[in-house]
Amino acid sequence: MKLTRMLSKKLTSFWLMSLASVAFVFLFTAVLSFVQLTYEFQQQKVSEIESMLVSHYEHDNTWKLDSWLPPVLIAFKAAEFTLIKDGEPFFEYKDKNAHSNIVTYKKLINKKQNIVMKMTLPEPFTLHHVGWYELLIFGIGIIIIALVVRFGFYWFSVQLDGIEHLAQRSQKILKGEYDKALIEKGLGQPRVINRALTRLLQELEDVSKQRERFDQSIRSNTFLDPETGIGNRIFFDNRLDALTDEQKMTMPGVMYFLEIEDLDLLQQDSSKEKIDEMLSLIILSINQVLSLQVNSLFARRSFNQFALIIPQISQAEADRLASKLLKVCLRQATNVIGERNDFVHLGGAYFNIGEDKAILLEEADMALRAAQFQGTSSWFMYDKGALDRDLSKGSVQWRSFLENALVSKRVFAFSRVVFDNDMLEQHREITCRLRDTQGHLIRATLFLPMAIKCGLTPQIERQIIEIVLFDILPSQRDSGLKFSINLSLDTLTSRAFIRWLTRTLLEYRHLMPQLIFEVNEIIVVNHMDRIKDTLDMIRKMGASLCVDRVGQQVVSAQYIKQCHFDFIKLHKSIVRKIHLREENQLFIRSLMGGLSRNNIVFGAEGVTSLQEWQTLQILGVNVGQGPFFSELIEEDT
Known part of the structure; x- marks a missing residue:
């Protein structure tokens, strides 16, 4: 646990510094005391010899100096000793063992006879040597200190573990993962704070459920027939x-x-x-x-x-x-x-x-x-004879045409610019058209239903993704420009396509922040279990997710939270004449209220007039697209 380790190291370091400071003060005091005592003890030795010599000369002692003074000097470990009378030495003693560090004392013994004593002693520290006993005691002390520090570190880690649990829950709350934070109650401490977080999360969950039921009721009462449950x-x-x-x-x-x-x-x-x-x-x-x-x-x-x-x-x-x-x-x-x-x-x-x-x-x-x-x-x-000749083609003819178009690479990318509130380009939504053998463009609204019937939508959408990744994005000077690509149900559930998409997204992962993948709301709601893993994979690769045609059906908005969509695009049936339809405005307010805690960009499809766009901006819609902003533009590939 990163936070626990960090706090434990800081507290343990502070504790060690405090212990080291105290130990240093005690050690420094002990060294000073030891130095002072050794010098005082040496001074005492000098004073004793001085008193002996004073007594010797004052009482006219018959004992000769050679008889009693050398054993005393040997006992005191004197290096040199000299008695000087009138500037001339008359008694000398010198230890055979040389000492490098010495201290010299000079004292006046007898004023009448002008006798001066000069005594050289080794420094007190040179007389003491550290033995194995002292080293053993010192080693045992170091080991005890290390064990105490280790125990203190472990104790701090255990005590701070509860804070780490609280930090993890708080991080999930900040990310909006309220369900995970509620499930993982953990062992957070202080327990009062942990229980308070749990209770608040439970109340928030209840409020969210009530808000969702309220929003669903608003949308249902607005757009659904109360007796049959279908649209009104x-x-x-x-x-x-x-x-x-x-x-x-x-x-x-x-x-x-x-x-x-x-x-x-x-x-x-x-x-x-x-x-x-x-x-x-x-x-x-x-x-x-x-x-x-x-x-x-x-x-x-x-x-x-x-x-x-x-x-x-x-x-x-x-x-x-x-x-x-x-x-x-x-x-x-x-x-x-x-x-x-x-x-x-x-x-x-x-x-x-x-x-x-x-x-x-x-x-x-x-x-x-x-x-x-x-x-x-x-x-x-x-019957007024209004028959679309293209639609009258049989499935065999359509399959043959679509397969030839795919093999011949006659899929062409078109884009519609999506603008934000400042009328700046937010991203471009990619659509496609096919070109027949005579060079005529066939609109997507005509061939896509036939492609779905023939099972060829994965191949078409794969070519669109290849065009965006291989041709459009590398040619753009602005690395911040984003492109959105629509994915159908057949594409999202095709194993071969998902394997190809996974490899491609990994290879071009540096371009993923510039891609947005759009999915129809009806597909997400009706096939959540089949496509959620694929959507999670796309999001983890770094691309953004968008759900479009929101409001086309009256459904719960819970799927938006479960799939972690970054963008929402309102269906043009909600946007059309929004400034004149209060029930549609109520729908948007209800939807935004239920998703107010999620960081989601709200957009609108099919904006056709300034009145619609102004009303959407007032309601809180961030981006818009449609004939009011721009028409389809063919991308250069």
């Missing part, structure tokens, strides 16, 4: 507007109006529970049929009328789909309320690019009335 009239209008540009349809497809006759009378004749069961079964069956249709729309327009929009579908497929929808509705209704001849009617209107939205609604309504005029449960398709 507002939801249908938003999604339909997203498919238009200046009230003109931007892609081909079909619109159905499905109406259940006399539903209010049936509720009076039968129990409400029975009718609710029938509606649930019909809606479930329709959703199962539409599960194979990409970007399909199913909503309730009124009490007994439902609307369906299926883009990117040929007229022949629309006829087969209408027949299938009618059959599943009649089958489920018969199972609950019995067989009825004139019960369910389905009217459809096929539309092409550039058709007026209002006219399309009228045509779908006329088709529904025509089906009702037939007198039995039936469907009717309004």
